[in-house]
Amino acid sequence: MNSYIADLPSLSIEGDRLRGDCYLASMILGKVNSLKVNRHSDFGFYLIDEAGAEVLLPNAFVTDDLREGDQIDVFVYTDSEDRIVATTLKPRIRLGEFAWLKCKDVNQMGAFADWGMSKDLFIPFAEQLQRMEAGNFYPIHLLEDERTKRLIGSSRIRDFLEMEEISLEPGEKVELFFYERNEFGYAAVINEKYRGLLFQSDVHKPIRLGDKMPGYVKVVREDGKVDVVLTPPGYRQAIDTNTQVVLDALIAGKGSLALTDKSSPELIKQELGLSKKAFKRAIGSLYKEKLVKLEKTGIQLLDFSKFVTDEQE
Numbered sequence: 001m002n003s004y005i006a007d008l009p010s011l012s013i014e015g016d017r018l019r020g021d022c023y024l025a026s027m028i029l030g031k032v033n034s035l036k037v038n039r040h041s042d043f044g045f046y047l048i049d050e051a052g053a054e055v056l057l058p059n060a061f062v063t064d065d066l067r068e069g070d071q072i073d074v075f076v077y078t079d080s081e082d083r084i085v086a087t088t089l090k091p092r093i094r095l096g097e098f099a100w101l102k103c104k105d106v107n108q109m110g111a112f113a114d115w116g117m118s119k120d121l122f123i124p125f126a127e128q129l130q131r132m133e134a135g136n137f138y139p140i141h142l143l144e145d146e147r148t149k150r151l152i153g154s155s156r157i158r159d160f161l162e163m164e165e166i167s168l169e170p171g172e173k174v175e176l177f178f179y180e181r182n183e184f185g186y187a188a189v190i191n192e193k194y195r196g197l198l199f200q201s202d203v204h205k206p207i208r209l210g211d212k213m214p215g216y217v218k219v220v221r222e223d224g225k226v227d228v229v230l231t232p233p234g235y236r237q238a239i240d241t242n243t244q245v246v247l248d249a250l251i252a253g254k255g256s257l258a259l260t261d262k263s264s265p266e267l268i269k270q271e272l273g274l275s276k277k278a279f280k281r282a283i284g285s286l287y288k289e290k291l292v293k294l295e296k297t298g299i300q301l302l303d304f305s306k307f308v309t310d311e312q313e
Contacts, residue, residue, distance in 0.1 A: 026050050029076055029084065030095030030142060030151050037070045047074065047086055057086040077151055080119045092116045093142045098157065098177050098189045100210025101140045103132045113140060113153055127154035137210060139179035161195040163224030168194065168217050171233045176215040178207055188215070188228060196228040204230060204244045206251075243282040245272055246299075250292070255304030258297065 035047035074086035093099035101113040111132040112120035180187040185200040218227040265276040
């Protein structure tokens, strides 16, 4: 049995092919795998999958209570020496997923992004939508390179989104990853698979590129595009709109608003254009979301920096 991976050319297995006739059997490169501790060596513990393929968990990730026969969840990837290894570190992105990653370096081969591993993620120039620069953040998709069978990143997000067979229904709750802002609103990846758009008119809370949050399908279009919203269909949009008015006032006031639920209806109307009832409902919504602190003299945003746009910075 090989140290890092079993050579299983004669077996019919379900998993990812890596190099030539070598397989990871039920183990999947770029994913979290549940493996059994098989044996100990000077370098760490060898973990084994159900098909008999082994992978090394280096000593750096071995805990004192780990024993042979234990089951452990590990992320399987290639280390700095291009060996297939296991780690207990949690990556910021896994195979087939999308994430907002920082470019750490660029050389003659391509770019390298921080994805939470000891070895930075390689993004070849051919997989860059625009030439990446060190220090900037980009939306990245993690895939297996067809030629080298190694994990690489790509900023060509649309190339990996399904546009033909859309298995979504209006009103369905989904997970959104916002990766681009355009003239219409915010482009999003839906459920790590589909392309969505949140129109500016449906934005009722601050959004920054790279944000991940739940949303809902509004319309599935014939061209494969999906309109999304942040609140369930039928939710009282007036509440969201009024909440946004108060939030905008807090942002304009650098995190402070000299109004309370004791303020007069006339003053609230003058400052915000809202009725006192609508104002109280809005601050209640912000308080429930743990975005504000209510004080005797006014309202304070708990984390003003979270709502500062790039232009304001």
